Every structure is written in structure tokens, then in C-alpha cells.
Amino acid sequence: MRSRASSILLGALLVLALAVTGMLAYEAHAAARSHRETAERALRDYASVAAWEMVASLGETLDAIAAPTLGSVTAGRATSPFEPLADPKSLEGQALPADRCPDGATPTIVAVDLRTGEVRSGTTNLAAPTIARLRDAIVGDVSENFRPERGYALLTPDGATPIVYGVRVAEHGAPLVAYGSTLCAATLGSRLVVPALRRRALLPWDVTGGVPADSLLDVTVSDPAGHALWRPGRPQASAFAGQAAADRVARLRVTVALRPAAITRLRIGPPPGSRLPLLVTLLVTTIGLLGVAVVQLRREQELARLRNDFVAGVSHELRTPLAQIMLFAETLRLGRARSESERRQAADIIVQEGQRLMQLVENVLHFARSERGIRPVAGSTLALAPVIEETLARFAPIAAAAEVTLESSLDASLLSAVDAGAVTQILLNLLDNAVKHGGSGGRVTVALARAGRDARLTVDDEGPGVRLADRERVWLPFVRIPTANSGAGSGLGLSVVRELVAANGGATRIEDAPSGGARFVVMFPLSDPQPRDHVVPSTTARRDRAAVR
Known part of the structure; x- marks a missing residue:
């Protein structure tokens, strides 16, 4: 309410400034005449x-x-x-x-x-x-x-x-x-x-x-x-x-x-x-400044709204895993688990929700550092496939809890001078986004292949996809495109993805997936751009049905 009142006051002051400038311009013109x-x-x-x-x-x-x-x-x-x-x-x-x-x-x-x-x-x-x-x-x-x-x-x-x-x-x-x-x-x-x-x-x-x-x-x-x-x-x-x-x-x-x-x-x-040209220039400049101020004011209002949505989304993202952690921690502390399998399941859920919290905290910290112009990325040449496989294994319990199947097809020969932690965080955010928008019972496909002098990492979901008009907007901070399958979120995940990819010399874009959903594409420059014939790309299919509830 206070922000709205401030906006109205600022708008009134801008209109008053324009009126005063117009009056002064008229008086100056009349005096000059x-x-x-x-x-x-x-x-x-x-x-x-x-x-x-x-x-x-x-x-x-x-x-x-x-x-x-x-x-x-x-x-x-x-x-x-x-x-x-x-x-x-x-x-x-x-x-x-x-x-x-x-x-x-x-x-x-x-x-x-x-x-x-x-x-x-x-x-x-x-x-x-x-x-x-x-x-x-x-x-x-x-x-x-x-x-x-x-x-x-x-x-x-x-x-x-x-x-x-x-x-x-x-x-x-x-x-x-x-x-x-x-x-x-x-x-x-x-x-x-x-x-x-x-x-x-x-x-x-x-x-x-x-x-x-x-x-x-x-x-x-x-x-x-x-x-x-x-x-x-x-x-x-x-x-x-x-x-x-x-x-x-x-x-x-x-x-x-x-x-x-x-x-x-x-x-x-x-x-x-x-002095008419000078006065007209003054008036046009004032109108231009007024227009810029109005646009800036609207951007500030939009940013304030997005930040409010961000706070609400982060609060929800924190509350849900914390509630799960508290529930199963109390179950273990009070000895309510009736068997060893139930105790193991409670511990797994606590770990899974802790990982979700860690990912959210990492996103917020990275966004804060990027806002200050800090990009702590120190990459070294590494094989991308093992890092991706490890990240998929880490995310598997979260996918299983959402009844989502993970599939992957990875070229094990691709090397890139990137930061392993950044690759992990990039993929975790893309997987989290795919699970949220793909819906329960869907499938998420991760592929790594050579594309010229780059390594092409794709994450496909079976959700409604992303409209062409929104394919650049979704990379902005705090922006969330509501869909039928989407839940609450912070609106930082994809922004962090683009920041980390750019910091590692790569590029991002969005395409249509063959399944009809969205395909998020990440390109990393290869350290060895020449393909080696004796290395055969490995294909891994992950269908951990036992983990799917």
C-alpha cells in the first residue's frame, strides 16, 4: 500500500514537473517574443x-x-x-x-x-x-x-x-x-x-x-x-x-x-x-524524461511485485521441506518407526528434503553474488558425463518422490573446461524445473552430445512447453510462468542457470521437445573440439521404478 502511495505521489510530481516545465517554456517563449x-x-x-x-x-x-x-x-x-x-x-x-x-x-x-x-x-x-x-x-x-x-x-x-x-x-x-x-x-x-x-x-x-x-x-x-x-x-x-x-x-x-x-x-x-527550437527541445526532453521515469516506475513496480512473489515462493519452498524434515525427524526421535525399512525411509526423506533446501540456498547465494557482480567460477578440464551421472543419482530420490522417470543418454567422451559444481547446480535447477512443469507420472530426458565445437546438454520434459514470447523472459530473475502443472517456486532457478552457463563460456536457449514439452539446451565449449573415433558414446537409461511411489 505504501509502495502504491509512493508511486502515485511520484507520478503526480512528474506530471506537475511537466506542467511547470510547459508553463515555463510558454512564459519564456512569450518573453522572448x-x-x-x-x-x-x-x-x-x-x-x-x-x-x-x-x-x-x-x-x-x-x-x-x-x-x-x-x-x-x-x-x-x-x-x-x-x-x-x-x-x-x-x-x-x-x-x-x-x-x-x-x-x-x-x-x-x-x-x-x-x-x-x-x-x-x-x-x-x-x-x-x-x-x-x-x-x-x-x-x-x-x-x-x-x-x-x-x-x-x-x-x-x-x-x-x-x-x-x-x-x-x-x-x-x-x-x-x-x-x-x-x-x-x-x-x-x-x-x-x-x-x-x-x-x-x-x-x-x-x-x-x-x-x-x-x-x-x-x-x-x-x-x-x-x-x-x-x-x-x-x-x-x-x-x-x-x-x-x-x-x-x-x-x-x-x-x-x-x-x-x-x-x-x-x-x-x-x-x-x-528561442522556439530551444524551448521545444526543453519540452521534448522533459516529456522524454517523464516517459523514462514512468517506464522506470513501472519497472520498479513490476520488480517489487516479482520480489514479493519471490519471497512468497521461497517461503513455500522452505516451509515444505522443513515440515517434512521436522515430521520424519520427530518420528525417528520418538521411535514411531515400526521397522528398519521405515526408519531408512524416514532418513532418506530427511536427506532428500535437506538436498532441496541446499539447492534453494545455493540459488539464493549465487543470485546475491551475481547481483554484486561476483562470479566465483574456476573451471578445469573435466569429463562432463560423470558429473551429470552423479547429479542424476543425487536428484533421483526427488524425481521418485514426484513419480517422475529420469532417462539419460550421455556421450562419455566430451571434455570441457567448466566448474563441476556449476554443472551440478545447472543440471539440478533444470531437473527441478522439468519435474515441476512436467507433472506427476511424466518423464524427464537428459542428453549430452557433441554439436560441432560444443557439448550440447539438453533436458526434456513432458509439460506444456514454453511459448515463443516467453522463451527469453523465463531467464530473468523472479519470473515464473504459471502453468497447469507448476507449483510454487522462487523464480531464481533458470536465472542462476543462465548466469552460471555464461560464466563458464556457454550459452542457453529453449526449444520444443519431441514429446511436446520444453527442451532446455545448454552449450559448453569443448576442450577437445576434434571427435575421437575410438570413443563410443555411452547411453544410460534410468528407470528406477522401485524409487517411484
């Missing part, structure tokens, strides 16, 4: 921050481009709302050499009177329709987006002539005049984007670890139609990108993507790899 999502979100946020920083840098760069040419007429506030237009030609002389196009064309200054809609231009190569489109674009942008603190703005009204403009304001921020300077479309990327990339760090230094941001980022600048104004030379695929719109810089679209190197260098660290 949350960490990964947080890291990926932070990386996308970094890309978005870099994109907005690029937009701010584009605005600052645009201000730096426009200030030398337009700063004199857009800075400060007009003292009068009727301030006249400045001469555009005079402003063209303030243009920087960098503002020139590769073909030598100089920027065109355009002045738009926001009060009257009048437009003036300096020395120009622009057609009148182009100037009109520039005027309309400036007027429209001022009406929609003007703020006194806005600064300069870049427009591309016809898709080919970019113009940067600023607004002259009066008191209270009222717009008076817009002054614009055309830029060279062919060099707009190098004139605007490249300085913007260098103007400010797109990511804080403490985030990049001191590594320049431009080596970690791919920056693409494109117009609203999607045409790239600037793109990296070798863009790298990235899952982490941010976008921002430069509204006052021609509404350019800025896309910043984190390069793979940036993902590992950013101080937040790379997104953690999936």
Missing part, C-alpha cells in the same frame, strides 16, 4: 528618428543655400507695408559659384509681389510660361503653408525647374513679397542632399557607439512621384526602415533603412533570435 517585438519596434523607431533628422537637415541645408542670395531681402521685417520690390538683377550678383549649373547658367531671381500678383525676374533664360508657373506655385504655397517662422521653401512646379524662395514680411507677420532663386535640377542632389547627410548625425552617438551613422544607414530621397533624387550606391535589404516627408523642401520623401551592420551595432542590441 515580447523582447523581440520590442527590439524590432525600437529599431523601426530609430529608422523613423533618422528619417526625421534627415528632413530637418534638408531644411537647414536649404536655408544655407538660399541665405547668401536671398538673405538680404528676406531677413528682418519691412518697415512699411508699401515697401517696393527689390531689383532681381541686383540679387543675381550675390549668387555663389556653387549655384551655377554645369553648363555655366546662373540662377534666375524671381520676385513676386504678393500684394498685387506682379512678377519680376532678372537676367533669365527661362521662358515666360515657366516664369508664370513659378509665380503661381509660389503664390499657392504661400497661401497654404506660409508661417513667419517657416524659413525658405523649395518648389518644383514644372518638375524640372526647382526654385527656393523666402518671404519678406511686414509687421505682425503679413507677407509682402516672395523672392525666389532657381536651382540647377541636375545638381540638386549633390547640392542639397549630400551636405544634409553631413550636416548632422542622424542618430545620437550614444546609440551608434561612436560609429558614423552614414555607415549604418541607407538614405533614399525621392520626389512625391517616387523618382529618386538620391539613393545609396549599394542598397542593402532591411526589414527596419522609417519614412518622413520634407514638406517645405519640395515635399521630398526621405526613407532611411538600417543596414544589417546597424542592427548588431546599435546599443539596444540585435533582435533576439527565436
Whole structure:
């Protein structure tokens, strides 16, 4: 009962351990997934921050481009709302050499009177329709987006002539005049984007670890139609990108993507790899260990049951011969034997039962030694037939008491380097097993013959035989296969047989006997594997009917 309670408790603990492991695996997976999502979100946020920083840098760069040419007429506030237009030609002389196009064309200054809609231009190569489109674009942008603190703005009204403009304001921020300077479309990327990339760090230094941001980022600048104004030379695929719109810089679209190197260098660290394989391995390992524990628990329970059966069997095996010994010893001590033959019979029974006890004790002692790994077998070359004949004579009274006939056929020429005591114990156990399972009135046949380089010892009975499924199991300790003829036993006899045979270099197996019962086969290696023709195998038949009651 206590063993069953312990088994239930152990099983419950194992199931609880599996549940806890599963819960921990789920929590770890959820935590890893949350960490990964947080890291990926932070990386996308970094890309978005870099994109907005690029937009701010584009605005600052645009201000730096426009200030030398337009700063004199857009800075400060007009003292009068009727301030006249400045001469555009005079402003063209303030243009920087960098503002020139590769073909030598100089920027065109355009002045738009926001009060009257009048437009003036300096020395120009622009057609009148182009100037009109520039005027309309400036007027429209001022009406929609003007703020006194806005600064300069870049427009591309016809898709080919970019113009940067600023607004002259009066008191209270009222717009008076817009002054614009055309830029060279062919060099707009190098004139605007490249300085913007260098103007400010797109990511804080403490985030990049001191590594320049431009080596970690791919920056693409494109117009609203999607045409790239600037793109990296070798863009790298990235899952982490941010976008921002430069509204006052021609509404350019800025896309910043984190390069793979940036993902590992950013101080937040790379997104953690999936731990699912590790967690699955942990869970599978736990399930495997649980399975092993359950199998081991069942084996322990089976072993406990077998040992209980062993104790019961040994108790019965001891009680029966001890009762016989006590009975006939009391008969002799009290003088109840009426004749000399009765006294001799009582003494013979005491000897027989003592031999049974000795055999049982020898089996238990050998099993205990084998469990500790001790095999005290010291063999020497000997003839097997005499040892077998002596053992048969020793077992004859026990067979006679069970009304079993012993027959033997022995080859007297066979020699083997085995221990005589081990051979005796092997045969006694096989004979005892045959008598138990063969039943009363049966016959047990012992044969010794040459089989190639081995001596083949067989013991046949007339019992029900051993099923194929049980022919290996019966050699295990404590295992007893119940049959109609079998009685109580210790379950150690056949286990001891296999141990002793293996210790002497032999092998065991079970076959079907010609009589329909079981044939137990023991193979011993021969010391003289070559047959000698002048030695004739002896055949002995033992039918001691007088000993059979």
C-alpha cells in the first residue's frame, strides 16, 4: 500500500514537473517574443528618428543655400507695408559659384509681389510660361503653408525647374513679397542632399557607439512621384526602415533603412533570435524524461511485485521441506518407526528434503553474488558425463518422490573446461524445473552430445512447453510462468542457470521437445573440439521404478 502511495505521489510530481516545465517554456517563449517585438519596434523607431533628422537637415541645408542670395531681402521685417520690390538683377550678383549649373547658367531671381500678383525676374533664360508657373506655385504655397517662422521653401512646379524662395514680411507677420532663386535640377542632389547627410548625425552617438551613422544607414530621397533624387550606391535589404516627408523642401520623401551592420551595432542590441527550437527541445526532453521515469516506475513496480512473489515462493519452498524434515525427524526421535525399512525411509526423506533446501540456498547465494557482480567460477578440464551421472543419482530420490522417470543418454567422451559444481547446480535447477512443469507420472530426458565445437546438454520434459514470447523472459530473475502443472517456486532457478552457463563460456536457449514439452539446451565449449573415433558414446537409461511411489 505504501509502495502504491509512493508511486502515485511520484507520478503526480512528474506530471506537475511537466506542467511547470510547459508553463515555463510558454512564459519564456512569450518573453522572448515580447523582447523581440520590442527590439524590432525600437529599431523601426530609430529608422523613423533618422528619417526625421534627415528632413530637418534638408531644411537647414536649404536655408544655407538660399541665405547668401536671398538673405538680404528676406531677413528682418519691412518697415512699411508699401515697401517696393527689390531689383532681381541686383540679387543675381550675390549668387555663389556653387549655384551655377554645369553648363555655366546662373540662377534666375524671381520676385513676386504678393500684394498685387506682379512678377519680376532678372537676367533669365527661362521662358515666360515657366516664369508664370513659378509665380503661381509660389503664390499657392504661400497661401497654404506660409508661417513667419517657416524659413525658405523649395518648389518644383514644372518638375524640372526647382526654385527656393523666402518671404519678406511686414509687421505682425503679413507677407509682402516672395523672392525666389532657381536651382540647377541636375545638381540638386549633390547640392542639397549630400551636405544634409553631413550636416548632422542622424542618430545620437550614444546609440551608434561612436560609429558614423552614414555607415549604418541607407538614405533614399525621392520626389512625391517616387523618382529618386538620391539613393545609396549599394542598397542593402532591411526589414527596419522609417519614412518622413520634407514638406517645405519640395515635399521630398526621405526613407532611411538600417543596414544589417546597424542592427548588431546599435546599443539596444540585435533582435533576439527565436528561442522556439530551444524551448521545444526543453519540452521534448522533459516529456522524454517523464516517459523514462514512468517506464522506470513501472519497472520498479513490476520488480517489487516479482520480489514479493519471490519471497512468497521461497517461503513455500522452505516451509515444505522443513515440515517434512521436522515430521520424519520427530518420528525417528520418538521411535514411531515400526521397522528398519521405515526408519531408512524416514532418513532418506530427511536427506532428500535437506538436498532441496541446499539447492534453494545455493540459488539464493549465487543470485546475491551475481547481483554484486561476483562470479566465483574456476573451471578445469573435466569429463562432463560423470558429473551429470552423479547429479542424476543425487536428484533421483526427488524425481521418485514426484513419480517422475529420469532417462539419460550421455556421450562419455566430451571434455570441457567448466566448474563441476556449476554443472551440478545447472543440471539440478533444470531437473527441478522439468519435474515441476512436467507433472506427476511424466518423464524427464537428459542428453549430452557433441554439436560441432560444443557439448550440447539438453533436458526434456513432458509439460506444456514454453511459448515463443516467453522463451527469453523465463531467464530473468523472479519470473515464473504459471502453468497447469507448476507449483510454487522462487523464480531464481533458470536465472542462476543462465548466469552460471555464461560464466563458464556457454550459452542457453529453449526449444520444443519431441514429446511436446520444453527442451532446455545448454552449450559448453569443448576442450577437445576434434571427435575421437575410438570413443563410443555411452547411453544410460534410468528407470528406477522401485524409487517411484
